[in-house]
Amino acid sequence: MRAFLVVLDSLGIGGAPDAQAYFNEARPDTGANTLGHIAQACAEGRAETGRSGPLRLPVLDGLGLGRALELASGLAAPGLGAVPEGRWGAATETSRGKDTPSGHWELAGLPVPWDWHYFPDAQPAFPPDLLARVRQAAGTDGTLGNCHSSGTVMLDRFGAEHLRSGWPICYTSADSVFQIAAHEERFGLDRLLALCEAVAPLLHDMRVGRVIARPFLGEPGAFRRTANRHDYAITPPAPVLTNWVQAAGRRVHAVGKIGDIFSMQGIDTLRKGDDATLMRHLHDLVAEAEEGSLTFANFVEFDSLWGHRRDVSGYARALEWMDAELGRLLPKLQPGDLLVLTADHGNDPTWSGTDHTRERVPVLVAGAGSGALGQVAFADVAASVATHLKVAPQGPGRSFL
Ligand SMILES: O=P(O)(O)O[C@H]1O[C@H](CO)[C@@H](O)[C@H]1O
Numbered sequence: 510m511r512a513f514l515v516v517l518d519s520l521g522i523g524g525a526p527d528a529q530a531y532f533n534e535a536r537p538d539t540g541a542n543t544l545g546h547i548a549q550a551c552a553e554g555r556a557e558t559g560r561s562g563p564l565r566l567p568v569l570d571g572l573g574l575g576r577a578l579e580l581a582s583g584l585a586a587p588g589l590g591a592v593p594e595g596r597w598g599a600a601t602e603t604s605r606g607k608d609t610p611s612g613h614w615e616l617a618g619l620p621v622p623w624d625w626h627y628f629p630d631a632q633p634a635f636p637p638d639l640l641a642r643v644r645q646a647a648g649t650d651g652t653l654g655n656c657h658s659s660g661t662v663m664l665d666r667f668g669a670e671h672l673r674s675g676w677p678i679c680y681t682s683a684d685s686v687f688q689i690a691a692h693e694e695r696f697g698l699d700r701l702l703a704l705c706e707a708v709a710p711l712l713h714d715m716r717v718g719r720v721i722a723r724p725f726l727g728e729p730g731a732f733r734r735t736a737n738r739h740d741y742a743i744t745p746p747a748p749v750l751t752n753w754v755q756a757a758g759r760r761v762h763a764v765g766k767i768g769d770i771f772s773m774q775g776i777d778t779l780r781k782g783d784d785a786t787l788m789r790h791l792h793d794l795v796a797e798a799e800e801g802s803l804t805f806a807n808f809v810e811f812d813s814l815w816g817h818r819r820d821v822s823g824y825a826r827a828l829e830w831m832d833a834e835l836g837r838l839l840p841k842l843q844p845g846d847l848l849v850l851t852a853d854h855g856n857d858p859t860w861s862g863t864d865h866t867r868e869r870v871p872v873l874v875a876g877a878g879s880g881a882l883g884q885v886a887f888a889d890v891a892a893s894v895a896t897h898l899k900v901a902p903q904g905p906g907r908s909f910l
């Protein structure tokens with residue numbers, strides 16, 4: 510009896526009842542549908558880079574992905590909708606943020622009890638006293654940026670100036686984040702991490718969810734971000750699934766961003782790397798994780814490499830890769846194991862802007878029979894995983910098992 514909770518970061522399935530209150534540029538998220546629009550683009554031959562033809566996800570669809578999409582948004586997507594062998598449903602978020610911590614905290618049983626602070630989409634975006642503190646902690650005379658932007662655009666705009674002046678590049682997005690980009694060698698990776706750590710308490714006091722270090726390498730025209738990104742997130746204000754499981758004397762294994770998202774609360778071990786490495790870690794944990802343990806994994810590249818970059822082919826390739834990996838992983842589960850696949854928000858690569866999209870998410874369950882779960886809440890995922898592990902759930906969720 511073990512549990513594996515796997516978040517496919519940003520794999521929304523449309524249909525959020527409050528999507529009209531969320532925006533990308535000036536366009537409301539109404540109708541945004543990450544999976545549905547990728548499947549449509551593939552079927553219409555608009556996702557042909559490094560792959561070809563209709564979206565092929567036989568394993569995920571066999572667990573109920575197509576049915577969940579149809580339940581969430583009414584969309585019967587080309588190539589999806591097989592009769593499911595797993596338990597499947599669609600989950601709706603109540604937290605007001607469409608960001609990663611909000612989605613994960615609620616999946617872990619804790620809807621976010623406050624409004625995050627968002628910086629205005631104006632220039633300047635940041636208050637002068639905040640930037641004064643950044644300059645002081647960095648030991649520089651100035652900062653660059655001070656606006657909303659996609660991170661790769663920031664490197665194109667300010668990377669060369671950063672190398673000349675040595676000033677850190679500060680930016681934000683539609684999320685409640687304060688991001689600092691700096692060159693790993695010229696500014697220094699340790700110095701960037703120390704800077705982010707130094708200013709994080711100030712940002713957390715403002716209810717800004719995360720300070721994110723965004724190290725990069727290379728020269729003007731060829732900058733590339735590195736895997737040394739580090740998030741300094743607010744600690745969840747109440748116990749979450751990881752804490753409940755750990756308090757019951759069980760082991761909790763985190764894979765990928767889960768450590769950052771929960772500030773390591775309730776987590777015994779953390780394994781990091783790119784998504785291909787994380788998949789190897791997940792295979793290892795399916796082979797090795799202790800009886801009664803929880804493994805909580807996040808695969809971020811759907812979001813960071815493809816969703817934010819509005820790259821439909823890339824997102825489709827990543828989904829097809831995940832599907833093939835799951836085809837190898839699922840048969841390795843042991844009797845009594847539960848594996849739940851879900852997502853934390855949407856990031857429709859066909860949508861306007863570069864930010865997340867407010868959507869429902871799939872809940873696909875292997876190891877608990879077959880059939881429809883219907884519409885569920887994000888927090889029900891935590892309650893169900895806890896119930897499977899025979900750990901008392903806390904918070905508002907109800908087990909669907
Ligand atoms: O455009 P980049 O720098 O990837 O930033 C994206 O990543 C941030 C954190 O996940 C989001 O807030 C979004 O702005």
Ligand SMILES: [Mn+2]
Pocket residue numbers: 518519608609812853854
């Ligand atoms: Mn996310």
Ligand SMILES: [Mn+2]
Pocket residue numbers: 609812813817865
């Ligand atoms: Mn994101």
